[in-house]
Amino acid sequence: MWKRVASLSPLISSKRSSTLNQAAYTFKRFESFTTETPAQGKVGMFFKGKTPFITFVLGGPGSGKGTQCEKIVENFGFTHLSAGDLLRREITSNTEDGAKILDTIKEGKIVHSEVTVKLIRKEIDSSDNYKFLIDGFPRSEENRIEFERITEAEPDIVLFFDCPEEEMVKRVLNRNQGRVDDNIDTIRKRLKTFESLNLPVVNYYSKRGKLYTINAVGTADEIFEQVRPVFAAHEELST
Numbered sequence: 001m002w003k004r005v006a007s008l009s010p011l012i013s014s015k016r017s018s019t020l021n022q023a024a025y026t027f028k029r030f031e032s033f034t035t036e037t038p039a040q041g042k043v044g045m046f047f048k049g050k051t052p053f054i055t056f057v058l059g060g061p062g063s064g065k066g067t068q069c070e071k072i073v074e075n076f077g078f079t080h081l082s083a084g085d086l087l088r089r090e091i092t093s094n095t096e097d098g099a100k101i102l103d104t105i106k107e108g109k110i111v112h113s114e115v116t117v118k119l120i121r122k123e124i125d126s127s128d129n130y131k132f133l134i135d136g137f138p139r140s141e142e143n144r145i146e147f148e149r150i151t152e153a154e155p156d157i158v159l160f161f162d163c164p165e166e167e168m169v170k171r172v173l174n175r176n177q178g179r180v181d182d183n184i185d186t187i188r189k190r191l192k193t194f195e196s197l198n199l200p201v202v203n204y205y206s207k208r209g210k211l212y213t214i215n216a217v218g219t220a221d222e223i224f225e226q227v228r229p230v231f232a233a234h235e236e237l238s239t
């Protein structure tokens, strides 16, 4: 069954580390089509016949992705899949893959896309939910392309938490969760990786009109007040 849906069109902030215009969300209805029962094939099998709602959550290390995802889960019933958490879980499995992942993470580099996409896909496959926040993914164009190849799906929206570097460094150094990559040497490397590999992905989704840039400076509650309308509007439009 085909149904017409309306969608939000984000007003995109192109400035780095900018202060987001608080009125950054304009309703601009445009026509798109979706299906509640996807045709047989990878997408249908992958999502068990339900139309998925996929949000990619991007931002530098310590920009507050995980913190905001928790709030989105509480308020809008999404399932939170953190690519970093899935990889860290793999490290504890003591497999050969796990050892390689640990080395990559310590170096502030990106794990091979096939590994990460397989872990994400497995979580989606085993979930009863159809609304997903995929946090810290895609971290590179290679990640993005591999996700599209394996799932034949694209995100509905992409959040980008825009945060100045000095604030990200401060937050990560204060995090105190015992992460092997929360030290100043690895943080510097992660920031370089973010700049060179993740920002092209941000620009890609900006050009496709899917990006919501959030000013990630302020308290977590203040930031969530920018995030809330994005999801509230989508809920309203899909009912």
Ligand SMILES: Nc1ncnc2c1ncn2[C@@H]1O[C@H](COP(=O)(O)OP(=O)(O)OP(=O)(O)O)[C@@H](O)[C@H]1O
Pocket (backbone or CB within 6 Å): 059, 060, 061, 062, 063, 064, 065, 066, 067, 068, 084, 136, 171, 172, 174, 175, 176, 216, 217, 218, 219, 220, 221, 223
């Ligand atoms: N708005 C905020 N103001 C101050 N501290 C914050 C804010 N949001 C999150 N934090 C804190 O900053 C640290 C990093 O936040 P969080 O783990 O959510 O970031 P992240 O983007 O998921 O980072 P990473 O990419 O490294 O996983 C945490 O200790 C968190 O409690």
Ligand SMILES: Nc1ccn([C@H]2C[C@H](O)[C@@H](COP(=O)(O)O)O2)c(=O)n1
Pocket (backbone or CB within 6 Å): 061, 082, 083, 084, 085, 087, 104, 105, 108, 109, 110, 111, 112, 116, 135, 136, 137, 138, 139, 143, 181, 190
């Ligand atoms: N798509 C991804 C996501 C994460 N990683 C690795 C490299 C990151 O520095 C590390 C921690 O991720 P975070 O918890 O900060 O989101 O995990 C990756 O290789 N690919």
Ligand SMILES: [Mg+2]
Pocket (backbone or CB within 6 Å): 065, 066, 082, 084, 136
């Ligand atoms: Mg995180």
